[in-house]
Amino acid sequence: MRERAPRASRSQCQTACRTQATPLVGSEAPDFTAEAVFDQEFVTLSLSQYRGKYVVLFFYPLDFTFVCPTEITAFSDRHGEFEKINTEILGVSVDSQFSHLAWCQTDRNQGGVGDLKYPLVSDLKREITTRYNVLTPDGVALRGLFIIDKEGVIQHATINNLAFGRNVEETLRILQAIQYVQENPDEVCPAGWKPGENTMKPDPKGSKEYFAAL
Helix, strand or coil: CCCCCCCCCHHHHHHHHHHHCCCCCCCECCCCEEEEEECCEEEEEEHHHHCCCEEEEEECCCCCCCHHHHHHHHHHHCHHHHHHCCEEEEEEECCCHHHHHHHHCCCHHHCCCCCCCCCEEECCCCHHHHHCCCECCCCCECEEEEEECCCCEEEEEEEECCCCCCCHHHHHHHHHHHHHHHHCCCCECCCCCCCCCCCECCCHHHHHHHHHCC
């Protein structure tokens, strides 16, 4: 299947819009238990087993495609940076665990992703993609990404269409901002904030002080 924006009927679009309106950010992340591939082995995992850690949960359309491996390998190559800040990464698609394994056993220069540093989850029955509202009418996942905090609450969500990938650097930056404001609840992070830069107090005086320091 080509990675292209799916076409849907008017009724399908209306249904999708109603579903996408679900206020996931700020609510508890839907739990799931599923088969996955990690370290070239089949494993069974649950989202709830990662309580106490942050989780970057991202969905992608299909194995053995084109944009997907660029994202998946980019997250794997920078896995250590996420691990240092108490964060796990999980990738999810509607492929079987057997497809995931075959893809991980194929070198990158041969169309695979090679050995990854985080699990790829199988959602063959499309239950997880449905619960996270990223399933297209064609039956594949949009490029949804959710950052879940240590308490299992969704703090960030983005959804891309099929034809363009996500930015690992921006995901890491947002994650760092989330962690900062949770550790410093009397401060907020302005646009483009990175660790070490100025934050602000969420009041008129704090805002003026922030802009005065620019």
